[in-house]
Amino acid sequence: MKHRCFSIVFILLVLAHVTVFDTIVLAKDVKLPSLKLKATPFSKAKPHSRSPCLPKILPPQDYLSTTYYLTSCPDLEGIIQNKINAWIQRDYTTAASIIRLHFHDCAVRGCDASILLNHAGSERRAEVSKTLRGFEVIDEIKAEVEKRCPKTVSCADILTAAARDAMVMVGGPFWEVPFGRKDGTISHGREAHMVPQGHENVTALIEFFQSRGLNILDLVILSGSHTIGRSTCNSIRPRLSYFKNTVMAEPPIDVKYLNFLKKQCRRDSNYANLDATTPTTFDSMYYTNLEKKRGLLLTDQLLHSDARTAPIVAALAPQPQLFISQFAVSMVKLGNVQLLTGKNQGEIRRNCNYVNP
Numbered sequence: 237m238k239h240r241c242f243s244i245v246f247i248l249l250v251l252a253h254v255t256v257f258d259t260i261v262l263a264k265d266v267k268l269p270s271l272k273l274k275a276t277p278f279s280k281a282k283p284h285s286r287s288p289c290l291p292k293i294l295p296p297q298d299y300l301s302t303t304y305y306l307t308s309c310p311d312l313e314g315i316i317q318n319k320i321n322a323w324i325q326r327d328y329t330t331a332a333s334i335i336r337l338h339f340h341d342c343a344v345r346g347c348d349a350s351i352l353l354n355h356a357g358s359e360r361r362a363e364v365s366k367t368l369r370g371f372e373v374i375d376e377i378k379a380e381v382e383k384r385c386p387k388t389v390s391c392a393d394i395l396t397a398a399a400r401d402a403m404v405m406v407g408g409p410f411w412e413v414p415f416g417r418k419d420g421t422i423s424h425g426r427e428a429h430m431v432p433q434g435h436e437n438v439t440a441l442i443e444f445f446q447s448r449g450l451n452i453l454d455l456v457i458l459s460g461s462h463t464i465g466r467s468t469c470n471s472i473r474p475r476l477s478y479f480k481n482t483v484m485a486e487p488p489i490d491v492k493y494l495n496f497l498k499k500q501c502r503r504d505s506n507y508a509n510l511d512a513t514t515p516t517t518f519d520s521m522y523y524t525n526l527e528k529k530r531g532l533l534l535t536d537q538l539l540h541s542d543a544r545t546a547p548i549v550a551a552l553a554p555q556p557q558l559f560i561s562q563f564a565v566s567m568v569k570l571g572n573v574q575l576l577t578g579k580n581q582g583e584i585r586r587n588c589n590y591v592n593p
């Protein structure tokens with residue numbers, strides 16, 4: 237037994253080393269050959285490897301499992317899918333809203349549903365969160381789930397699966413969602429600004445992703461979520477006014493596209509599509525647009541001009557299949573950011589808006 241534990245430790249150490257090394261290589265090696273892009277999918281991790289001799293070495297995501305609710309809430313995924321599909325059929329923009337909500341959740345304190353907490357001073361109440369939508373969708377799903385399997389399913393898990401189903405509804409890939417996250421009990425409005433706002437430089441974006449265990453490839457891939465969705469004109473105002481005197485800007489912007497945006501954005505409260513060509517289809521046009529200097533947000537267009545991210549954009553634009561398969565991998569990684577899993581961590585919230593009394 238001792239020997240077995242020992243070899244498991246060894247394998248885990250090797251895996252840990254490989255993972256860290258992989259991240260560093262991806263971070264520094266700007267000439268990523270396109271075919272080596274695929275990262276290790278989550279499914280290689282063994283959720284059942286809860287050897288008692290290794291309680292502290294397992295990374296948190298190893299406590300997640302795609303069968304976590306198999307007996308305790310067998311209808312969970314059906315409930316979420318039905319609700320999400322109904323909402324998106326009524327209002328297509330719900331899809332992007334849910335995906336964005338999931339990203340904002342995972343970006344601050346990990347995927348712990350902290351963004352859903354609705355009390356004075358919470359992330360959700362912060363100024364930078366005021367364009368977030370979709371809270372009522374999650375509430376509706378949670379209410380149904382509580383009816384069928386009370387006190388069993390975390391809000392963080394619901395939000396993660398809802399984001400997957402929203403992607404599938406707009407033509408994105410399907411992937412298995414590992415479950416078992418706990419809900420956090422802390423949410424601070426002052427932390428909400430940590431989420432990229434669309435005007436950061438690439439170094440800041442890379443650092444933001446790396447501090448959450450995500451690499452440069454994940455950054456470029458997850459930015460590809462902008463193949464659907466919209467942004468308020470307010471957030472691109474500086475980009476538009478920068479060109480008043482036809483000063484050449486960095487990053488550059490296509491002149492026709494700029495003129496279109498100026499018309500579209502007469503008011504700050506108007507919206508512009510993040511994917512200028514195929515805004516309702518999940519495809520790799522987002523990257524093609526960047527090559528044509530038609531990226532909406534500063535943080536979109538910069539991915540094409542920065543030497544660390546440009547080769548990945550160039551690889552993805554002509555290879556929609558590569559984007560689709562890698563997207564599923566990066567989304568699973570996003571869903572594993574800074575998890576609360578252990579017995580004494582977090583809770584299963586009864587109502588996603590409030591910490592349990």
Ligand SMILES: *[C@@H]1O[C@H](CO)[C@@H](O)[C@H](O)[C@H]1NC(C)=O
Pocket residue numbers: 436437439440
């Ligand atoms: C990028 O942004 C960070 C954070 O705002 C800032 O500290 C840094 O100076 C910027 N880097 C460049 C090259 O502009």
